[in-house]
Amino acid sequence: MFNNDEFSDSFGHIPEETFLKIKGISEFKKFDPHVQLDELGKVPSKLYLLISGVMRCYITSESGKEFNKRFFFPMNFAGSLTALIKNAPSEVVYETITECSLYEIDYKELKQMCATDIVISNLYTVILEKVFMRYEKRQLELISMNASQRYLKLKEDIPNIDKLVPQYHIASYLSVTPVQMSRIRKKMKESQD
Structure with missing residues (x-):
């Protein structure tokens, strides 16, 4: 379990009331290693906040070979964002590598909150910016x-x-x-x- 201070250290200060709203649409869970949270071809509904452990995101070639796109460590958000935004089947797999503790956040409820709560909307923007910056950094590393x-x-x-x-x-x-x-x-x- 985590608190607002830990959350604020990673994502910027948010009021306790906002933190509790987000926690209210979240469920704390523990998973063993090698559990697929978002499966290839299935429409996801959750965004994950990793509290402990290590996760990965990967794609699979037609021949069955796996290619890791990204690793996730504590206090990182993970989830098939493109599939969540489009409400479409995931083209990637999110899987635990080690035992993991995380919060599953209901994505639709989060988006509904964004429409009525500017603090949550701003937080969502911060999360997306962090995801984009990590993605861009990874692309630059692969190229250069x-x-x-x-x-x-x-x-x-x-x-x-x-x-x-x-x-x-x-x-x-x-x-x-x-x-x-x-x-x-x-x-x-x-x-x-």
Whole structure:
């Protein structure tokens, strides 16, 4: 469970009344590892606020190969936003990597609140801005960095990533094979020695 101070630290100050309204359309849940929260081809209805644990968002190729788009860590919102906004089937999967505690927020109720409560509407805008900035940062990294640089950047952003996320997931996120990932890590270890 979390409180308004923790929420405000991550998303800006909101009045206690607003925090309680959002909490009122949310449900606290715990999930085991490898649980799909938003499934491919299903219309989602929830936005998630991750409190503890690690999640991922991935797509699957026609051959069945998975490609990780993003990792989510505590105090991050996750959810198939395009599908939620369009009320359409999700083209991505959101899945727990570790045990996770999170709040499921009813998206339709949140959007209805946005229409009548300027503070909630502004908060929604802040959340969307953070999502967009993360997306843009990821795109720039893919275009401008090689796999080793992307791995170093990931480790800089999340120093304990190797302990939290299996190597094959990190490899997929970096758009390399697990073998290439092993070589990158070996080369970095050798350069440190």
